[in-house]
Amino acid sequence: MDNSGATQQSSGPPQGESNHVPLSPISFLERAVRVHPDRLAVVDGDVTLSYRGFYQRSRQLAGALQAMGITPGNVVSTLGMNSRAMLEAHYGVPMAGGVLNAINARLDGASIAFIMAHAESRVLIFDRSLRSVVVKALAQLESSPPLLIEVEDASDDGSPWDRPAPHAYESLLESATPCSPRLPDDECDCIALNYTSGTTGNPKGVIYSHRGAYLNALSNTLTLKMDDRTVYLWTLPMFHCNGWTHTWAVTAAGGTHVCMRRVEPARVLNMIHARGITHMAAAPIIMTMLLDRPEASTPLPRPVLLATGGAPPNSATIARMSALGFDVLHLYGMTETYGPSLVCQFQPEWSSMTHEARARLQIRQGVGTFAIERVALKDPVTHEDVPADGQSLGHLMLRGNTIMQGYIKNPDATREAMGRGWLDTGDIAVMHEDGYIEIRDRAKDIIISGGESISSIEIEEIMMSHPAIREVAVIARPHDFWGETPHAFVVSASGTDTPNEADLLNWCREHMAHFKVPRHITFQTSLPRTSTGKLQKYALREHQKTQMATA
Incomplete structure (x- = not known):
């Protein structure tokens, strides 16, 4: 019998429900609750959740979001530390058809406001401990503020709240009708929107698809050799690339998520x-x-x-x-x-x-x-x-x-x-x-400090707004603890007094997130440039090496 053509594609329909299901990491949680519903899924302080409980709460979050008007394609932003609420958002938001936008909790109010405005966020889920920065961000979003859901955490920064009280996360989940999750119609639909650190101006919104998130999560389970015995400690922020997609990978493996809101070495x-x-x-x-x-x-x-x-x-x-x-x-x-x-x-x-x-x-x-x-x-x-x-x-x-x-x-x-x-x-x-x-x-002069990407261009632009600065160039400076920190080379404006380094650093802290503030400032009479006026940062790096060697 000639089977030479047996492996060729049939002339019938190329795909259907029997042989094509859109890829989405939502399915990892659905599988986990079918296979091991009573296994420990999440540890968050004194609270523990089985996979059955994790799945139920994610469905309730999805139902609550739909009741608030979230429809397919709407963006739901989060601003929080590693917690069960952040994990639930990674499932509940896409279950509701929404797009998850996990914002870096270390950013300042202006940066957060820009991201939410650009993403057209409909809802913001935030930790109570971050109220102060949320208030600053909302002050710049008066024309289109998102609906607010506050996660009750152990701390309260005491910030005054001069607007209608946000929904309380736990109360919202308790009263919500669980959503019946469904996979996206198209696996290339957006599941998450993650913003870069603004390497060449404003941050750019990076589009993640359900398909890409699914495949990267499975790639991570293989790369890190995860399985159902995995107990994963969340020392990586979940807002960084959705925790490198480990938010979905650990669930795919059937492992346990152990949340850590703040990384303290002794506690680790x-x-x-x-x-x-x-x-x-x-x-x-x-x-x-x-x-x-x-x-x-x-x-x-x-x-x-x-x-x-x-x-x-x-x-x-x-x-x-x-x-x-x-x-x-x-x-x-x-x-x-x-x-x-x-x-x-x-x-x-x-x-x-x-x-x-x-x-x-x-x-x-x-x-x-x-x-x-x-x-x-x-x-x-x-x-x-x-x-x-x-x-x-x-x-x-x-x-x-x-x-x-x-x-x-x-x-x-x-x-x-x-x-x-x-x-x-x-x-x-x-x-x-x-x-x-x-x-x-x-190539883009990014500074990696404590795992955070910092744009030298962003720091330069902010510092140039200081009235006593004529020119500034920022490069990375090696640091034993942080890996790298920003080092600013400054030329004072003519007709002004050279600013005091301590005063200039205080000014920087008022105008940018603290982790972006230069740790070192060197005052120059000029900056090295080519004959065409292009800044020579390599010359500054050489100067820095000499400076450090003689320090």
């Missing part, structure tokens, strides 16, 4: 022992904080996989963490790639190396994750691949199923980032002979 180590933590993710600064604790001299009772990203950790830190019992996995990603897109995949032969030798390999960014199909280093002009020799520099470019849909309301920026068939990350790197990527510089 205590939770590892008390809760049997198996996985966590954090910026390199968290590793430094842990190693500074006296408790860190005691090896862990069991290995803990720690995924880290942001400013590359140094090899000495990784070596010390490995000796303590952490399996450090170095990741690279960006908002435009749903978080992790490269992983320094551990090779078996590395096991026989010393901690120090192994750490020198682990600081590399690595290879593509499961959902990234191609990783390349290309000349940004010719788009030709550069040699994998560990020396030739090229722009890191990515292609795959977990690349953003684009920037909302910004087709020009979308074309610039991915108009040639690749996402150009803007990062400059080398590729080693083994195919592992190592980033050498950032």
Whole structure:
């Protein structure tokens, strides 16, 4: 019998309900409640939820949002720390057909107002402890304020509230009719809107699809080797790329989410022992904080996989963490790639190396994750691949199923980032002979401080509004604790007194989020420029090195 054509596509309908279901991470929670309804799903302080309870509360949130008028495509913003409410929003909002916009809780009121206005947020779910910044943001949104839902947390900043009382989160859920969740009609519909840190002006809204979130979450379960024994400690903010999609990945694995609203090193180590933590993710600064604790001299009772990203950790830190019992996995990603897109995949032969030798390999960014199909280093002009020799520099470019849909309301920026068939990350790197990527510089001068991305351009623009400043240039300065901090080089305006450094820093704190405020200010008579007037930041970096060496 000739079966040569048996594998060819039939002439019938290409797909239907039997063989095509839209991909969405909503289905992970629905599966979890079917397979293990009584398993511990969420720990949030003294409150615990089974998967049955987690699912029920997410459905009640969805019902409450629909009763408030949320329809498919409407944006629901959140402003909060890691909690069960933030986890529930990752399911309840898309269950209601809405788009989740998790806002960085460290931003100032003006930035929050810009994001909500640009996203056209219909509802804001926020922690009571963040009332003061919410009040500042709402003051700039009088023409189109969102409906408000306040999550009752343990702290209250005491801010006066001069507007109608917001809905109380728990009361709202108790009175809501649970929603019957349904998958999106199109898996490419938007599930989340995440804003960049504004590297070239205002923040850009990155569109995540249900399909991309589903695939990245599954990629993470494989990359981090999650399963139903996973106990995941939330030291990574859920507002960062939806917690690198771990908000959905841990549920897909059937593991347990252990919430931590604020990262306190002593409490992290205590939770590892008390809760049997198996996985966590954090910026390199968290590793430094842990190693500074006296408790860190005691090896862990069991290995803990720690995924880290942001400013590359140094090899000495990784070596010390490995000796303590952490399996450090170095990741690279960006908002435009749903978080992790490269992983320094551990090779078996590395096991026989010393901690120090192994750490020198682990600081590399690595290879593509499961959902990234191609990783390349290309000349940004010719788009030709550069040699994998560990020396030739090229722009890191990515292609795959977990690349953003684009920037909302910004087709020009979308074309610039991915108009040639690749996402150009803007990062400059080398590729080693083994195919592992190592980033050498950032084309857009981003400063990674404590895991937060800070735009040097944004700081420069704000500082230039000071009447005593004529010119300013900001670069990253290495910092043992934060990884990097902003360093401003300032030229005073003619006819004015040179501002006092302390006064200038206080002024900065009044006009930008505190984590963006420069830690160092150097006063100059001029800034180095080319003959065509282009600022030479590399010369400032050299000056900085000399300055630090003689300090």
